[in-house]
Amino acid sequence: xxxxLMGNPNVGKSVIFSRLxxxxxxxxxxxxxxxxxxxxxxxxGEEMAEVIDVPGTYxxxxxSEAEEIASEMLNTGDIVINVVDATxxxxxxxxxxxxxxxxxxxxxxxxxxxxxxHRGIRIDLDKLRELLGVPxxxxxxxxxxxxxxxxxxxxxxxxxxVSPRSSDERWATIGSIIDQVQQxxxxxHTWLERLGDASVTPITGGIIALAILVGAFLLIRLIGExxxxxxxxxxxxNLWTPVMLRLSDxxxxxxxxxxxxxxKLIGGEVNFVESLGLLTTGLYVPFAMVLPxxxxxxxxxxxxxDVGYLPRLAILMDTIMHRLGLHGYAIIPSMLGMGxxxxxxxxxxxxxxxxxxxxxxxxISIAIPCxxxxxxxxxxxxxxxxxxxxxxxGTLFLVWVILGIIINRFARGFSPELLIEVPPxxxxxxxxxxxxxxxxxxxxxxxxxPIILGAVLIINLLYxxxxxxxxxxxxxxVITGLLGLPKEAVTxxxxxxxxxxxxxxxxAPLSLSPEQLVVGSVVLAMFFPCIATFVVLLRELGxxxxxxxxxxxxxxxxLVGGLLNLIxx
Amino acid sequence: xxxxxRGFRHRFWPEGKQGTLAWMRAGQSGVVVEIRGGHGLxxxxxxxxxRPGKRITKVSSMLxxxxxxxxxxxxxxAIGFRMAMDxxxxxx
Numbered sequence: 100x101x102x103x104l105m106g107n108p109n110v111g112k113s114v115i116f117s118r119l120x121x122x123x124x125x126x127x128x129x130x131x132x133x134x135x136x137x138x139x140x141x142x143x144g145e146e147m148a149e150v151i152d153v154p155g156t157y158x159x160x161x162x163s164e165a166e167e168i169a170s171e172m173l174n175t176g177d178i179v180i181n182v183v184d185a186t187x188x189x190x191x192x193x194x195x196x197x198x199x200x201x202x203x204x205x206x207x208x209x210x211x212x213x214x215x216x217h218r219g220i221r222i223d224l225d226k227l228r229e230l231l232g233v234p235x236x237x238x239x240x241x242x243x244x245x246x247x248x249x250x251x252x253x254x255x256x257x258x259x260x261v262s263p264r265s266s267d268e269r270w271a272t273i274g275s276i277i278d279q280v281q282q283x284x285x286x287x288h289t290w291l292e293r294l295g296d297a298s299v300t301p302i303t304g305g306i307i308a309l310a311i312l313v314g315a316f317l318l319i320r321l322i323g324e325x326x327x328x329x330x331x332x333x334x335x336x337n338l339w340t341p342v343m344l345r346l347s348d349x350x351x352x353x354x355x356x357x358x359x360x361x362x363k364l365i366g367g368e369v370n371f372v373e374s375l376g377l378l379t380t381g382l383y384v385p386f387a388m389v390l391p392x393x394x395x396x397x398x399x400x401x402x403x404x405d406v407g408y409l410p411r412l413a414i415l416m417d418t419i420m421h422r423l424g425l426h427g428y429a430i431i432p433s434m435l436g437m438g439x440x441x442x443x444x445x446x447x448x449x450x451x452x453x454x455x456x457x458x459x460x461x462x463i464s465i466a467i468p469c470x471x472x473x474x475x476x477x478x479x480x481x482x483x484x485x486x487x488x489x490x491x492x493g494t495l496f497l498v499w500v501i502l503g504i505i506i507n508r509f510a511r512g513f514s515p516e517l518l519i520e521v522p523p524x525x526x527x528x529x530x531x532x533x534x535x536x537x538x539x540x541x542x543x544x545x546x547x548x549p550i551i552l553g554a555v556l557i558i559n560l561l562y563x564x565x566x567x568x569x570x571x572x573x574x575x576x577v578i579t580g581l582l583g584l585p586k587e588a589v590t591x592x593x594x595x596x597x598x599x600x601x602x603x604x605x606x607a608p609l610s611l612s613p614e615q616l617v618v619g620s621v622v623l624a625m626f627f628p629c630i631a632t633f634v635v636l637l638r639e640l641g642x643x644x645x646x647x648x649x650x651x652x653x654x655x656x657x658l659v660g661g662l663l664n665l666i667x668x
Numbered sequence: 669x670x671x672x673x674r675g676f677r678h679r680f681w682p683e684g685k686q687g688t689l690a691w692m693r694a695g696q697s698g699v700v701v702e703i704r705g706g707h708g709l710x711x712x713x714x715x716x717x718x719r720p721g722k723r724i725t726k727v728s729s730m731l732x733x734x735x736x737x738x739x740x741x742x743x744x745x746a747i748g749f750r751m752a753m754d755x756x757x758x759x760x
Contacts, residue, residue, distance in 0.1 A: 157715035186742045190717040218742060266711070270719070295744070299737045300694065300728040414746045418734035427735075516748030517735045518712065523744070 100148040101175060102141075102253065105198065106182035107191055108155030109522045111210045113137070114240035114531065115182055116152040119250070136172070143253060151176070157190070159197040160266075173198070178256045179205045180249070185215045185222060185237065188281055192273045195231065200263045204256035205233045208249050212237035219286040227280045232259030241528050291524040298411040299521070308415050311408060312434055315399045319435070319442070320470065322395030331387040335371060343369045343379055358563050359556065375562060380597075381555040385548050389441050389631045390540070396435065396442035397539045401532045403431075407522045417517050423500065424507025426450050427517065429459045433499075436467035440632040443467065444639055445543075453644075454512040458503065460640060461648040464632055465655060466499035468599070468624040475603035476620045483613035490667075491620045498625065498659060506651070551634055567593055581657060582618055583664040585609055591619070596627050614667040618660055625656035685759045689726065690736060690752035697725040698757035705754040713755070716745055724757060 104119075106112045120139025137152040153169050161167040173179070181198055183191040198205060215222060228235045234252040238245035264272065288296075297303040343361055350357040352364065361369065362376030369376075371383035403409055413427035420427050428450050436443030440463055447459045468476065480487045561567055571593060575586045582588075587609055595602035606619050627649070628636060637645045686701060700722045703710045710719075717740040718724065727737040733749040747755075 158711065160711050160715070187717075189741055190715075190743065193715060220742075266714070270714075296727050299730075299746070301731050304728075410746065414730065414735045414737060417748075418730055418732050516751055517746055518716070518748060518751065519746050520716065521737060521744040521746055 100143070100146065101177045102148050102150045103153050103172060103176035103179045104150065104182060105153045105169065105173070105179055105194070106155060106210075107157050107184060107187075107194060109520060110155070110182050110184040110191070111240040112155060112182045113152055115180075115208060115210065115238065115246065116150065117534075118240060118243060118246050120150050136168075141250075143250070148253075156194065158194060159201070173201060173203065176203065178253060179203050180208055180253070181205055182208045182210050182240075185209045185212050186218050186220060188220075188222065189273060189277050192276060193269065196261075196264070196269050196272060199231070199233070199259065199261045202258050202261065204258045206249065206252050206256045207231065207233055207235040208245070209235055209237045210240050212245065213239045213242075217286075217289070219284040221282040221284075223280045227276070230276050230279065232261075233257050241531075295407075295411070295521070295524045298408070299414050301415075304411070304415050308412055311403070311412075312431075315403065316434060316437070319392070319395045319399050322398065323392040323439070326391035326394065327387060331391060335383055335387055339382075340369055343376075346378070355563065359559060362559060363562075375555060375559045375597075377552055377556060377559075381552045384555070384631060385544065385551045389439075390544065392439045392442050393445075393540055393543050394536065396439075396446070397536050398532070400431075400442075400446065401535045401539075402527050405525065405527050405532055405535075407524050410519050410521045413519070414517070414521070422507075423462070423503030424455070424458050424510065425462075425503065426452075426455050429455065432459055433463060433467060436463040437470065437473070439469045439471075440464055440467065440628060441635050444632060444635045447639060452512060452515075454510050457640060457644050457648065458506050458510060460636060461506065461651055462499055462503055464628040464636060464648065465502065465625050465652050466495045468495065469629075471598075471600035472603060472620075472624060475600045476624075479603060479607055480613070480616050480620055483616065487613050487617050490617050491624075494617075494621050494659065494663065495624060498655065502651070502655060551630065555630075577657075581664065582622060582660045583668045584611070584615055584619055584622075588619060592623065592626055595623050595629065596633070597630055599623055599629050612668075617667060618663045621663060622656050622660040625652065625659060627652065686756055687759055688753050689724070689738065689747070689755035689757050690729070690733075690749055692726040692757060692759070694726055694728045696759060697723065698759040700724055700755060701758045702756040703754055704756060705751070709751065709754065713747075713751070717741060717743055718745065718747075718755060724755075 104112050104116050116137060116139065119141045121141075136154055139150050139152075140147050141150050142148075151172065153172050156166045156169040158166060159170045159173070161170055179198055181195050183195060195207060209222070209224075209227075224235060224237065234255050234257065236245055236249040236252055238249055240246070294307075298307050347357065347361045347364065347369070350361065358376070360376050360378050362374030362379050364370075365374060369379050371379050371387070374380055409428065409431070412430065415427065416430040417427035420429050423429075429447070432443045432446035432450075435446050443463045444460045447456045447463070450456045450459055476491055477488060480491060571589045575589050578584055578589050578592065579586055588606060588611075591602045591605035594605060602623055603620065606616065606623075611619060627633070636648060640648060687698075689700075692698070700718060700720050702720060703713055703718070705713075713719065718738070722740055725739040727739055727744060729736045729749075729752075735746045735748055736752040737744060737746045
């Protein structure tokens with residue numbers, strides 16, 4: 100038996116799904132999360148029933164892709180559980196009536212039942228059951244209230260004989276149902292609602308947005324760096340290093356196998372960033388460099404999602420971001436990129452269209468330097484005066500804007516106008532926030548680690564075979580001629596693929612002029628992304644778009660570097 | 669306002685002040701009288717709760733023709749400015 104869970108977006112459908120099936124699924128507050136669909140199984144009496152979480156839809160009339168999919172999936176099911184937001188009965192009944200017209204046995208879960216009291220809504224359940232002709236069970240998905248009763252009612256799912264109506268007839272029927280079952284009493288706005296309204300008003304909204312974004316950024320950095328500094332670095336240094344040194348001795352401190360597993364010893368020591376062994380750098384990069392930021396980033400993002408802030412920020416930023424061909428949502432990943440490009444590129448997932456994800460991810464990896472690189476820029480360039488740092492940042496900002504406008508003009512497709520539901524602010528449901536964090540973090544580890552290990556192995560082999568030296572020699576004339584940097588700077592740019600801060604540090608002993616340092620910083624920031632960003636870019640964009648994005652990166656880095664060289668030197 | 673009263677007003681004060689949702693002031697309320705758009709826009713908006721006869725309150729609008737936020741029943745929606753230009757409201 101196949102049970103379909105159907106309903107409007109933001110009605111708690113996915114939470115009911117995870118309650119029914121026990122499978123952990125992502126359930127959150129902003130429109131468009133249930134991309135594709137989730138499938139699970141539940142025990143119903145003696146047999147197992149398949150449960151499908153159909154993407155949220157407002158109507159079965161196909162006005163969008165999600166609705167087309169939902170309408171098609173309806174034909175494959177045996178029973179529908181229609182999840183209805185009890186606080187928005189009128190709008191939700193539109194879908195309910197359309198489902199009834201398709202003559203498929205149905206049960207209605209009247210979710211968010213607890214909210215109706217605070218909102219001054221009274222619903223006559225018996226009357227509603229009578230008018231709809233199907234079982235109607237009040238539920239509170241987040242607490243689990245009413246779920247068991249709903250499951251008990253699945254065998255009683257019923258299909259009253261309803262013939263198709265025109266949309267006008269349907270709205271008239273809904274109007275009459277609402278008049279008979281619902282009473283709304285006036286009530287005062289809650290502080291959450293006032294805060295919600297203030298968040299989408301230009302001035303107060305701007306202040307709130309600034310406070311939230313700065314707060315989110317600081318928290319992500321704090322949690323990420325604390326995890327690295329107090330947990331993972333000590334673990335690697337104190338526990339893993341002795342093991343690696345012992346293994347290194349066993350392998351005779353040299354040889355191909357030693358190079359692959361441990362990598363190069365630097366000053367007789369294992370250097371987790373530069374050694375480039377599978378067991379050293381290959382484990383250190385995903386676990387100690389990326390994972391802490393994945394955890395902290397997703398914790399904060401999950402909170403912002405489930406509290407319901409993201410749609411409001413999108414509204415606030417929409418006008419500005421549309422000039423760059425981006426959705427209002429794109430401001431979040433862009434800001435996060437200033438901490439680390441990895442979670443920033445991952446965050447481009449909150450954008451709806453492929454085109455927007457491409458533009459945002461490309462702009463982030465080109466024009467937004469991560470915190471580690473920024474620290475080095477401040478240290479090395481700032482030594483010569485703040486004006487040089489300002490040139491670096493000014494250049495990168497201009498690149499972000501100009502490149503955005505250019506890609507917007509040439510990328511295929513268009514960015515549709517905003518039409519979203521703004522869910523009310525809710526206090527964060529910790530259970531779903533933590534479940535989601537676990538899902539996302541384990542998903543990252545499962546998918547990224549094999550790729551990172553593979554990449555480390557390949558780089559290691561290329562080093563061993565001397566290919567990198569050849570590349571460096573090959574590109575040296577171009578880099579020196581075009582960018583006005585000494586030949587040795589080329590290795591820094593190559594190392595930039597691994598770690599931008601380390602690469603920046605390699606420019607230090609070259610005694611460059613401040614102008615050369617500016618060129619070097621900008622080129623390092625814009626050129627290739629570091630390996631971790633490269634991996635997530637590949638994963639998020641796919642190989643074809645990754646190549647396009649990289650092409651834009653290389654061309655613009657050389658162009659901008661060359662221009663800076665002409666202007667400054 | 670009661671359903672009956674809405675019909676009443678519409679019938680007896682047809683010249684009542686009308687305007688587009690885009691140009692309403694924040695906090696202003698009214699009743700949607702018409703959506704001037706293709707079938708696609710009409711059905712998308714009505715599925716979200718914006719259709720003739722519905723009471724609508726503008727919550728805010730962003731500067732420079734940014735999105736417009738409205739309250740319909742218990743739901744808030746954000747609509748692009750150009751779409752909001754097509755929603756005709758009879759103001760209170």
